Amino acid sequence: MSILTRKTMLYAGIEPAYGTLPAFNDSTSPILIENADYKLDLQNIDRPLYRADLSPTPDMIGRKISKLSFTHELRGSGTVGSESRLGRLLRACSLVAENKASAWWGAFLPIGNVGGAPTVAWTTGGSLSGITEPKTLLIDVTTGGLSGTAEMTITADDGTAAQAGVDMISGTAATLTTGGLSGATVTPTWSGALIAGQKWIVTVFPAGIKYQPTSVENQQESIALRLYKDGVLHEATGCYGTFKVNAQAGGRATVEFEFTGIYSTPTDAAFPVSPVFESTLPQQVELGRLHVDGFGIAGPLNNPCVVDTFSYDIANKIDPRTSINAANGYTGLRITDRGSSGGIDPEATLVASQDFWTKLANARLMPFGMRVGTTPGNSWYIHAPCVQYTGLTYKDRNGLQALDAALQFNRLNGDDEIMFYAC
Incomplete structure (x- = not known):
């Protein structure tokens, strides 16, 4: 009997204990996938025994480990706060899920280093009611000086009018009017004189589910998989994974x-x-509000950051825990390292508009963000506080000069180099 490629089905469930099958359920366990493959990672043990001839001696087969790969669309459940089945796959790749019941502020991230500038501590207040999508703000000191003299401009990434000439008074709240955040406040506190050109980025997130990596073993969840291939069942327990995200303008993210x-x-x-x-359909990769180091914080029609593709690779390293006392010579698996790299391909610009090359040469650390999807319950926001360029290469894109910009996603405080937010 022949086996058809398209007749493939995956069931997946988080394990109640490592290596223990969950109770698979026809209503909640099936996962829509494509490009599914199964491989057996074998330990071939060579036996170069001496004889009166040069013919090979049969190998031994030692350790056996299952490898299952597939592609899943980047889409949500359709309901804010309800985890999609993609979520359990991410959790089995060292990400921890945290449900956020209401809107919240992210960290205020400085852009660049302005020599001699004082450190500013930011606090927030007021109401975030009605927030249904992430909003990123760029705060730019446009007039330097002491408290009461300094001024800032606040620009939102949704295209609403920027707030210009906002007085900066240390310890005094400034009320927002841009970004649909009317009623919310930001308060800077510092001593000394601010310097024009100091900048920060901050994102306001709606209710949703936050996924961030963890290095703590007992916080990493394992998953059991059943891959049906038209009559053949491949089952694997104690699984940990790694993943790559790919998104191209106008298409779907996977x-x-x-x-x-x-x-x-x-x-x-x-x-x-x-x-x-x-049954939720994926969202088109459009209106992504992609920004890096503040480049791209603008409305959708005048955004100077023109990027066609985005990629991210968490690059988890998964190793067996070898043991003489265990079957197959290993007692399960463990995530032992994480890479976190990726890339974008912005259109090349004049240095005066965006100095990619100096940022690469100086190993500048930069905040990054983008989204896939605009419908509440079916959108994902990707946030990284500390990326850096690790390579730039010119390329042609439809007659326009573009750059393949390699990115490394770095830690800020640890286990925070990337965040996926379903909202």
């Missing part, structure tokens, strides 16, 4: 997963009778 798990012998098994899949 997540490429590879999971490593404990091997089980394949069996013949019919498809589940009544699987229920998610």
Whole structure:
């Protein structure tokens, strides 16, 4: 009997304990995927035994580890605060989920270093009611000076009118009018004289689910997978994964997963009778509000940051815990390292508009953000506080000069180099 490629189905469930099968359910376990593959990672043990001839001696087969890979669309559940099935896959790749029941402020991230400038501590207040999408603000000191003399401009990434000439008084709240944040306040506190050109970025997030990496073993969840291939069942327990995100303008964003798990012998098994899949359609990659180091904080029609593709690779390293006392010579798996790299390809500009090359040469650390989707319950925001360029290469894009800009996603305080926010 032949096996058809398209007749493939995946069930996935977070394990109640490491290596323990969850209770798979036709209503909640099926995962819509494509490009599914299964591989057996074998330890071939060579036996170069001496004889009176040069013919090879049969190898031994030692450790056996399962590898399952597939692609999933970057989409939400359709309901704010309700986890999509993509969420459990991310959690099995060292991300921890935190449900945010109401809107909240992210950190105020400085842009660049202005020599001799004082440190400013920011606090927030007022109301964030009615916020249904992330809003990123660029705060720019336009007039330097002491408290009461300094002024700032506040620009939102949604295209609403910027607030210009806002008085900066240390310890005194400034009320926002831009970005649909009327009623919210920001308060700067500092001593000394501010310098024109000091800048910060801050993002306001609506209610949603926050996913960030963890290095703490007991916070990392494992997953069990059942891959049905038209009559053949590949099952793996104790799985941890790694993933890559790819998004291209006008298309759909996808997540490429590879999971490593404990091997089980394949069996013949019919498809589940009544699987229920998610019905939410992915959102088009558009109106992404992509910004890096403040470049791109503008309305959708006058955004100077013109990027066609975005990629991110968490690059989890997964290793077996080798043990003489365990079956197959290993007692499960462990995430032992994380890479976090990616890239964008902005149109090249004059140095006066955006000095990519100096930022690369000086290893400048930069905040980054973008979104996929505009519908509440089906949008994802990608936030990184501390990226840097690690390479720039010119390329042609439809007759326009563009740059392949490699990015490294760095820690700010630890386990915070990337955040995925479903909202």
